[in-house]
Amino acid sequence: MEMGTTTGKMKMSRRSRATKKMKEIMLKPSCPKINRRSKLADYCAAEDKEMKQARKQAKKDRKRAMHEAKAEGSTQEVRKRPRVSSDQEASGKEQPSCRIGGRGSRNRESFDQLRKDGQRVVIDLSFDDLMTEKEVRSLVTQLAHSYGTNRASGKPLDLYLTSVDKRTAEGLKKISGFDNWRCHVETRHFSEVFPKNEELQKDKVYCIGGIVDHNRLKGLTKQKADENGWDTAKLPLDGNIDLGESRKVLTVNHVCSILLKYHETGNWKESLKQAMPERKLK
The missing domain is CATH 1.20.58 (Methane Monooxygenase Hydroxylase; Chain G, domain 1)
Structure with a gap:
């Protein structure tokens, strides 16, 4: 050297x-x-x-x-x-040795333990057939951002990707290191992963519709939830943040970030302020 x-x-x-x-x-x-x-x-x-x-x-x-x-x-x-x-x-200072399975391994174990105690959040990817190639690529990018934000958190969500199949699965596999993601990746639909009669440790399992449609399929996820008898809720934007003239349409990664910030702080106003993109704020 x-x-x-x-x-x-x-x-x-x-x-x-x-x-x-x-x-x-x-x-x-x-x-x-x-x-x-x-x-x-x-x-x-x-x-x-x-x-x-x-x-x-x-x-x-x-x-x-x-x-x-x-x-x-x-x-x-x-x-x-x-x-x-x-x-x-x-x-004459001693230099650190290069050992495999050191700090990185401990960090992974620590993260896995933290996410087990976290709020369960599902991103439902069962809308693959309804999206164009460009929209699928955009969704995959949003999933990568969602995972990255959660992985960097000191109080992470217990993140699930469900119905991972077809083009979305192919796009995810192209991401470097995807095989090592510290989250649940399921080919099954979330209704099979979390049956209705299951006694959940947490009060709720939040499910985000994993779809990019540029407003072509407005209300699709709400309609699907109503048809299957799933409870729905919307983020408390009104009264907590001023969006001005901006549309109240958020990407998957922004919704995931908002839920993560709320999980960390327990304060909707602060969570929305920190996680919302600047272009949306007045």
Whole structure:
């Protein structure tokens, strides 16, 4: 690692010398223009050759160090040794080791425990067939934002994605790290995940309609809930926040953020103020 740093310094100094030499050659009045260009090209070629040789030598030195470490049985230590500055080496401070399953593993376990105690929130994704390709992509983006906000919370929701199938499922699988999301991903409809006769630990399970329709299918989720005898509720926007001329239509991730903030604070006014997009506020 030290060798790489030294090589970087050598590169910088060579660039400085090259720039200075270029100016000297180009500004030298005694040299015809053609000769100046020829000299400059020769100088640059020599500099490139010198830099290549330095890089090649540095690579050889690294390989030699690896072979020596392997012979001593400490290859793993050399490969994973963190970069340290000369000041850190001089101070003699011990550097953190690179161990798999350290702080990240503990954070995941801690988060899983926190979300088990959180309010259960479902995003119903059973509207796949009703959306265009563009709307499905928009929904997948909103789901990623919803998950990210919840994952960063110190008091997360117990988040469920239900009816994950078809194009929505394909879109989610394209998200880097989706397989490691710390939430429930169900292919079943939420009515199967939470049967009516189940005794819930929490008072309610909040279900958000996972659909992007640009107002083409207005009232669809309410109609579906009424047909199945599911209780419905709306966010208490009136009296808690002034939206001015804005329409009271929110994206999936904004609704999820509002519920998360309320879960954290227990205050609707503060939750709406923090989670609502600025363009919606008066």
